[in-house]
Amino acid sequence: MSWLAPGIVAILSGSVILSAVFLYLYAIERERWMGIWGVAWLAYTVRFAVELTQEVTGSHAVGLSIANSLLVLLTGILLLEGSYVLAGKAIPLWHRYVGGVVAVGTIVSAVLGLPAIYALSAVWIFRGVANIAAGAVWYRYIQDAGPWSKITAVTFIIWGIHNFDYPILRGAAWFAAFGFMLGAFLEFIIAFGALIAHFEQTRHRLERSEISFRLFAENARDLIFRTRIKPRFTIEYISPSIETLIGYPPAHFLDNPESMIDLVHPDDRSIVAAGMGGEIIEGPWLCRWIHRDGHVVWTEQQLMALRDESGSVNRIDGIARDVTDRVLAEQAARQSDSRYRTLFERSASIMLLIDPDDGAIADANDAAARYYGWSRQQLLGMRISDINTLSEDEVAVEMTAARTQRRSHFIFRHRRADGDIRDVEVYSGPVPFEGRDYLHTIVHDISDRREMLRSLAESEERYAALFRDSLSPMLIVDPTDAHIVDANEAAAALYGWTARELTALTIGDLSVDSYETVVQEIDSTLVAGGQLAVYHHRSADGRIHDVEVYATPIISAGRTFLYTIVHDITQRSHAERELAVYQQHLEDVVAERTEELTRANAALERASQAKDEYLANMSHELRTPLNSVIGFSSLLARGLAGDLNDEQSRQVTMINTAGQHLLGVVDGILDLARIEAGRIETELEHTDISNLCAKVVKGAEPLAAERGIGLKVEIPAGITAVTDPTLLEQIVWNLVGNGIKFTDDGEVRLVLSASDESLTITVSDTGRGLRNEDKERVFETFVRLEGADGMRTEGSGLGLPITKRLVHVLGGTIELESEFGHGSSFSVTIPR
Template identity: 25%
Template sequence: VWIITIKKDLTKRRAAEENLKLTLDSLEQQVRERTAQLSDANRDLTDEIEERKQGEQQLRESENRYHAIYDQSPIAIELYGADGTLVHVNPACLTLFGIADIQVIQNFSLFADPNLKDEHKEKLHQGETIQYQGSFDFEKVKVQNLYPTSREGTIWLEVYITPLGIGVEEITGFLVQIKDITTRKRAEDALITAKETYRNIFLNSQIGLFRTDLITGLILDANDALARFLGYQGRNSLLEKPFTISQRYVDPHDREKMVALLQAEGKFQNFEARIRKKDDSIIWLRFSAKLVWEKGWIEGVSEDITEYKLAAKALVDSQSKLQLALSGSETGMWELHIPSMSGEIDNRAAQLLGYEQKDVGSHTTDWDVLSHPDDVPLIEQRLTDYLAGQTTIFETEHRMRHSSGEWIWVVGRGKITEWLQDGSPLLISGTIQDISGRKRMEEGLKESEKRYRDMFEINNAVMLIIDSETTQIIDANTAAIRYYGYTREEITHMFISEINTADPGAIKTDISHAVGQQGMVFQFQHRKKSGEVRDVEVFSGPVVVKGKRLLHSIIQDVTERNRVEESLRQANHKLNLLSSITRHDIGNELQIIFGYLGLVKDTDLNPRIHEYIENAYVSSLNIERQLSFTRDYEDIGVHSPVWQDVNAVIIQTIHNIDVNQIQILALISGVEVFADPLMEKVFYNLIDNAKRYGDTITEIRFSGFEGPDGYTIICEDDGVGIPDEFKSKIFNREYYKHTGFGLNLSREILEITGITIIETGEPGKGARFEILIPVGKFRKGK
């Protein structure tokens, strides 16, 4: 048995194995770490894929929602490319513009739209969103052949244009949203119209309207009516300075009560209070108002009830006097208790009907039995209207049965004299009066009117009845029918301007003057049906027929008279020419006399001779002055009187006279007078006399006023005046300070048309001349 022992050195092997093991462990660790990393990456990738799937799903849902909104939106939407070319529109856009097929607008360019302004285009290119409103006229679309449309008329649009791609390097397109705001625009226009209408009502109402601050009482706004109530000319004068109404209450507690009512209930009605006007006089106003909480102000209406209050007070104060007066008259008293509709009449009222007071029942049905059946509905309606506030007094004329069986006419009048605490009426007090006699007089008046109508018809003078507002001829008498040649049917369908050859506007003005002045005389030319034009003188005055204001015109043909007057004027012209030549020749001879007298006066003669020469010189001056007077006098009455504006004549006179340092005030405007064309000479003489003989004069004043006898022009100065003993004689020729020529001439000029002049000044305080123009010879002009 052999035992072989082999020995080998394993040190290196074991070191290699150890290194291998370490390497394997490291590799295994790296594999595990990489596997973990790959696993994490796989999970991230899986999550990312899931998230991407979810995002894609959300994007599809968002796109579906967008398409649903885009397609179903009531707002018109347009999409344009970056160059402004139309890409797509939604159905609402096609409907809005009446387009059947999108292909007809496929090449439409946003920047070619005529409604898009240059500044809008510039902002869009800069990436700014724009918005504008405007009208869109489909007729222009058709005229310019932009595209076929089924729409017509004009609509209002509100347009928003938004550039797309903001945040990227360049704009990728444009989104246009268009909304039809026609209904809203019309509503806004209607609101503006309503506001203007309300404002007009506010400013022009005859009832006082106001807005005041709740706390201070400061008037924030008011109309003209309230301003007039408070003594101001209008709302502008009332509001030009802060005005606090609370300071104008006679009883300050009234304002406090009104505010308390507003704070408690928000409104009140028919609150009566005394108010001090601008001049501190007191009036009664009835207020109704509401509180505008959000604004802190009061809005309301007011009514001037001063006359009503005074009447009510007078009624209470005079009850005893009334009873005394009624006891001796044909008037009875009655009272009606409103809630029960029962009442009573006094003995006098019963006696009017032939009864005793105890014989007449107390209920209204008892009174109805005595009233004529045909009149009962009228009585009931009048009472209903009065209680509803539609009339200011209950009044009715009706028939009642007398105890004798005959019907008599009575008039019943009444007013509410007592109220309940809630303000409703409690008692009406009134009177009843027998008016049978008046009714008989009215029947007589109707007969009189018939007689007037007959006189109108059979009168030989040409007469027309004209509507003063429309200028239509309402009626014409038989003489007018014959004169003008029209039938009655024809002429009563004509306007006066179809007969009168004057300007229609001037005719309308003359009619207004005739109505306002209670009658005037005019010179016109009227055209007949045959075409012949005749000169006429027309007297026109107002008449009232059936409550309507008309114009009664009497026409007189003055054609022949005018021809005679023209012949007379020509004769006067020749006489004036002869007078002028003669006056000129005498004037030349006078100048020679003045020359010789001047030479003689400078020589050394006997004093007595000098006295004779001086007397001759004075006489020559008088002759020269009388010649000057004849030059003025010869023109009086040569020309027909004309309408002249007083102010214009005075101004023209001032321009033609040297007044030095004297101030002349013309305080007359809008007044015209019918006078000789030499009217200017009258004012010239008055100013010239004042300047010559007023001594201390510094001012001449012209003023005027209208009175019952006509219009009076006042010319007064601050000079020395005229002594009393000369006042009645200064209009005589050559009487006082050589003023007679001018004043005598002035009186002659005025008397041609019936105008008078007198002096009424106070000596030492200035002269004062009053020129009275009678009714019909003046009118209110512009």
């Protein structure tokens, strides 16, 4: 094989690279001429693939030769069309006609087997012209591409000239391989030059874009910024408008990017922090910043993310615009709309919102629905002409007047759902709502008012007659100067002037107070809307009258007057002064009696204290002989002084028993005296309450057995409390002994229970019980109640009163439940 095949391979490789370069440029730039030239070089590549096939196989088939020539011709046509597109000119049709003629000639020459110089000349001349045209257009229109752009253009032209020799030298074996090699070299230069030109143009565009961006950013009112997320958050650029926006210069953020988050409003920091981490919000969003002077700045921000190969955000470019005024205006508008909506819907006044274009009722409040008798939804489907008794044309004229002439007050007659026609007073004016102007209409029913006005004229004469003929003195006063405008005959009689003479006077002429004081009273009456007060007025004969004056403002003929009713209370005032003197006397008497009672109470307390001391002293005096009596009777009963007969033993036992009883009474009196004198002392200690109750029950068992009474207990083990065991034992003993004493048949039961804070001891019996009226008296000292047989109960009347007082000393309470004839239950609760 000759060097021809390697030459074809070389130029085939160059064509592949050339088509790939232009198709790549088309994919990037989306320039149509690049795509056309890429397809041209692709056709040229196929042509060399065909020629290589012919060379390798040695085939000289006419079809392959025709395909070869037609692909060359197609390449030329596409190069010319791409050149026109590059030059920005419309593609003419002549070259296609020429190409068609050349194609026909080439096919005929191949079929007839004419020599190559005749068969190929037209094709390669067309191809060469197309190359030269492409080079010229490239030279003229490819700008800012550096020197390689010029080299590329010249290479196009050289290659076009080289195409002219193909029909002549293709058949020379010594030159064909060299020609293909030269063509491959030129293709490589064009491919390389096209890439370099593209890179140079891109660089120039970037430089111009950067300059434009800088000029725009430096002078833009909006904030423009560029940040880099990886490897750490940095601010690459921030426009000077940042200082106008939030008061800090760009250097503040360029030197310390993280400080940006500190200037974001706390409610928006999470969003900005996410953005600094690479998470961005699509579309415009609002962000609040804290200005250097402390006020809040609202911005509308738009971000654009640049991502790396993995899809992660690498850089964020953004623009922020100050929209504080807009946001505040929108907030104010929303608040205003909300207030209007609330006022409209909740108002007790009849309100309609009317479309001025066609009179349609756009909205109606509940008051309107109630007044007209239609539901709110029904009203929204109606026009104002459905309500107004005027015709549609007349209604349209009135609405036009309301909108254009700014008329706001109308009198109409409106129809209600029940057919009733009412006189209405309408206030209407344009208001902006949801981007349009509507007529806000307030309707007042004046049917009653008109009827009232008709009745008023009739009643005025009646009221005038009442004023003139009333027995109460009446004055009409002008509050501006206190002048008396009118007076009735009763007033004339009171003051001693005629009614006409009174109208020449002022209230200052009647009052004993100064004129300035009178004016102040009138002003306060007007402010308060009415006043009742007492004054001193002078009559014509010089006498001073105490008068009670009721004054209230009234409107007449558009002016304000004081309607005044005067009552002469001179006699009443005199009586009140006398009553005040007598009342003071009574208060002095009450004070004197109170002082006497205080002294008597003090004396009573002293007497009570003396009584307590006397009882205590007498009790101690009684204990000494009683102890002797009890002691000696015990010695006699045991026979230490000699044997006693039965009668003597019985009598000695009676002496001992009576002494023991009397000693108990004395001890009770002593205990009561100590308690009431406040001399009883407690000794608190940790006490086993279970053992204490068991001890009392064991001591009471002989007494219960003697009376034939059952003694039941419910005493859980281990219950303790911090208390005075001596006092508590006396309390339990008194209750158990009392139960045994007053129970003739049945049982006495003691129950002990406890909680975390307290314990309760309950002693119940099946004895005689108490009447309801005796339940409180049972705790009074020296009280002995009557039993069911009418007899007084035994005992001294001290046990339960002492028990109650001892319970209170321990900080507890005692409760009683009893039913007459069925027993009693006493519950003592003390803290643990």
